[in-house]
Structures are given as C-alpha cells and as structure tokens.
Amino acid sequence: xxxxxxxxxxxxxxxxxxxxxxxxxxxxxxxxxxxxxxxxxxxxxxxxxxxxxxxxxxxxxxxxxxxxxxxxxxxxxxxxxxxxxx
Numbered sequence: 001x002x003x004x005x006x007x008x009x010x011x012x013x014x015x016x017x018x019x020x021x022x023x024x025x026x027x028x029x030x031x032x033x034x035x036x037x038x039x040x041x042x043x044x045x046x047x048x049x050x051x052x053x054x055x056x057x058x059x060x061x062x063x064x065x066x067x068x069x070x071x072x073x074x075x076x077x078x079x080x081x082x083x084x085x086x
Contacts, residue, residue, distance in 0.1 A: 015039060018038060
C-alpha cells in the first residue's frame, strides 16, 4: 500500500477539524504541531484499515454491477428452434 498523503488544502482542513474536535469535545486547545503529529499517527497506524475497507466496499459494488450486467446478457438471449431453450 502506498503512503497516505493529502494535498495541502486537504491537510489544512483535516487539521482544522482535529483542532476543533479537541476544543469542543475535550475542552483542550491543540496546537498545529500536535494536530499534525496526531494526523500522521492515525494515518500511519489506522489508515490501512480504512483503505482496505474502501477497497472491499468498491469490490462489493463492482461485483454487484457485474452480476447485473451478466444477468442482462441472459435476458437478451433468444429462444432457438433447436433446443427450445435459451
């Protein structure tokens, strides 16, 4: 798995949310450095779990769509005179 990276804008938004969470929920001010450290920690230690779940969700969605397409092919088949079946 590749390292999880964010654009500057994404990172700034995430850090702002982390700092706001600490302020609101924990009544604790969290500086920029500490917020970045926390983001890096969670990205490194937990990111793989979220990444893998995203892959599993995408795989499930793709499997469902492929099943629907395959079913559509069967619906298009015509009855033949030789077999009387599809």
